[in-house]
Amino acid sequence: MPGNVKDIGSISDLINGLRMVETKSVYVGILGNVDSDFIKIAAANEFGAIIKPKKGKFLAIPLVPEAKGKSPKAFGDLKLIRKKGSKGEAGGVLARVAGTNIEPIFALVKQVIIPERSFLRETFEQTSVLDAIREEAQFAIEDYFAGKIEAIQILHRIGLRMVAEIRNRIVDNDPALAPNSPLTLKLKKGSGPLRDSLRLFQAISYSIDGEIYSVSGGIA
Structure with a gap:
């Protein structure tokens, strides 16, 4: 029991x-x-999401591994290159330029679409x-x-x-x-x-x- x-x-x-x-x-x-x-x-x-710049007109998208996680300000030797005949609204690329050698570092875009x-x-x-x-x-x-x-x-x-x-x-x-x-x-x-x-x-x-x-x- x-x-x-x-x-x-x-x-x-x-x-x-x-x-x-x-x-x-x-x-x-x-x-x-x-x-x-x-x-x-x-x-x-x-x-x-659609990512747009908080300030300014463009987002700077890194094009090379060394630019990932960095701002264009971290590079002191970049030049803005736009497609011939385009206006300021078209963006462009920030590149290192040495003579005829052009190395794109960042792309300038108005928005990025993340699926x-x-x-x-x-x-x-x-x-x-x-x-x-x-x-x-x-x-x-x-x-x-x-x-x-x-x-x-x-x-x-x-x-x-x-x-x-x-x-x-x-x-x-x-x-x-x-x-x-x-x-x-x-x-x-x-x-x-x-x-x-x-x-x-x-x-x-x-x-x-x-x-x-x-x-x-x-x-x-």
């Missing part, structure tokens, strides 16, 4: 653990201490992804009832699976994201969309009721 009472108590504890899980929320995305400029870059890729590359929303529109998350939750609950993990670990395993699915989307590029332009491919380190310094990849994390958990790991 005492054994039966103990079993009932254990079942009650397990049920209470599941009730605790039901009261909590798991979020995934670009979370934590991330600078505002990086958030803007992530949002521009997720939703698409939508939804690495968050579209990931969770995939039936296979939702099935994988449900399966992870099911296995975690089974492990919980088997006494292998605590109740809170159910949420952690769901969060980790969600992060993994987003990262897999970026790595596998399936379904395909909008491709990079030839110029972007020339300047960036990674070959696929959203894969340059892998900063975006590493910034994807999850939270449980506001407490953020970073997930280490890169691309093999």
Whole structure:
């Protein structure tokens, strides 16, 4: 008889653990201490964007790796070259000029269009992804009832699976994201969309009721 009472108590504890899980929320995305400029870059890729200059008429787009992340002001020897017969509204290039040798360093454009590359929303529109998350939750609950993990670990395993699915989307590029332009491919380190310094990849994390958990790991 005492054994039966103990079993009932254990079942009650397990049920209470599941009730605790039901009261909590798991979020995934670009979370934590991330600078505002990086958030803007992530949002521009997720939703698409048209970038226009805040000051002046043109954006300076780097054309060579050494100009990436720099302003034309960092180069003291650039000359403005415009297409013959064009007016000031047409932009042009800032180039190094040495005799007859012309090396374009920046292109001057009125705007840059970033196509939508939804690495968050579209990931969770995939039936296979939702099935994988449900399966992870099911296995975690089974492990919980088997006494292998605590109740809170159910949420952690769901969060980790969600992060993994987003990262897999970026790595596998399936379904395909909008491709990079030839110029972007020339300047960036990674070959696929959203894969340059892998900063975006590493910034994807999850939270449980506001407490953020970073997930280490890169691309093999």
